Amino acid sequence: MIWDQLTSPEIQKLGRNIPVIFPVSATEQHGPHLPLATDRMIGEFFCKELNKAITDKVLILPIMSIGCSEHHMGFAGSLSIQHQTFLNQADDVMNSVVRHGFKNIIIFNSHGGNLAAGHILMEKFGSENPEIQVVLATWWKLASESLFELNESGPGGVGHAGEFETSLMLHFAPELVKLDLAEDIKNIHGYDWAEMDMLRGAKASIYRSMKAMTSNGVYGNPKMGTAKKGKQITNLVINELKNIVADLYNSKLV
Numbered sequence: 001m002i003w004d005q006l007t008s009p010e011i012q013k014l015g016r017n018i019p020v021i022f023p024v025s026a027t028e029q030h031g032p033h034l035p036l037a038t039d040r041m042i043g044e045f046f047c048k049e050l051n052k053a054i055t056d057k058v059l060i061l062p063i064m065s066i067g068c069s070e071h072h073m074g075f076a077g078s079l080s081i082q083h084q085t086f087l088n089q090a091d092d093v094m095n096s097v098v099r100h101g102f103k104n105i106i107i108f109n110s111h112g113g114n115l116a117a118g119h120i121l122m123e124k125f126g127s128e129n130p131e132i133q134v135v136l137a138t139w140w141k142l143a144s145e146s147l148f149e150l151n152e153s154g155p156g157g158v159g160h161a162g163e164f165e166t167s168l169m170l171h172f173a174p175e176l177v178k179l180d181l182a183e184d185i186k187n188i189h190g191y192d193w194a195e196m197d198m199l200r201g202a203k204a205s206i207y208r209s210m211k212a213m214t215s216n217g218v219y220g221n222p223k224m225g226t227a228k229k230g231k232q233i234t235n236l237v238i239n240e241l242k243n244i245v246a247d248l249y250n251s252k253l254v
């Protein structure tokens, strides 16, 4: 069910164990071949698919469509809010949900720049609301083992606007993908110990703006993106999400 498409009396009647999905995303540059809305569209698409699969057992909140994207601001069109703004807004939304009696919240993230603030949000909210189960799920981490098998571009290929994000957009919004402008851009101005992508963590982290890392805002190989892979990624992610929703829904912990 979609939260804001129900009426207030309809929400009132629902069981309070139904997990509430809170999608958080970003509006930022995705190179010359993908639109600024890529992270938001991916988050919304997964939510729509999840809702189709288990509509009675899940409630989906309106998406937070601007996230922590300071490192993308060197590229035109990117929008960003500060970590504290993200925390304040998300915390307020989640508190509203809890005030209506719901017991399970899944923060569903589709943007790497929200990871740090997302963890703080989960830890802070969880410790302040011990009667609530709060989960942070980022789509590419949900199914990373099976996603590895789909990765044809190798290390660095599934970074920002790379193989996976391009595949997903080709799957559900091909009219917005300018594949003729896609370039393979990896490991530029980098340190070996800081290299990472959606599937591989780095030994250590260093702050770098995207402008300092890549010439066109892409970090990965979008040329390896296919619509077929986008559909496979979707199935893997939705299956994992369904598991989490079912576990929370059936949980006796709350």
Ligand SMILES: [Zn+2]
Pocket (backbone or CB within 6 Å): 030, 038, 039, 110, 111, 160, 161, 165
């Ligand atoms: Zn993205």
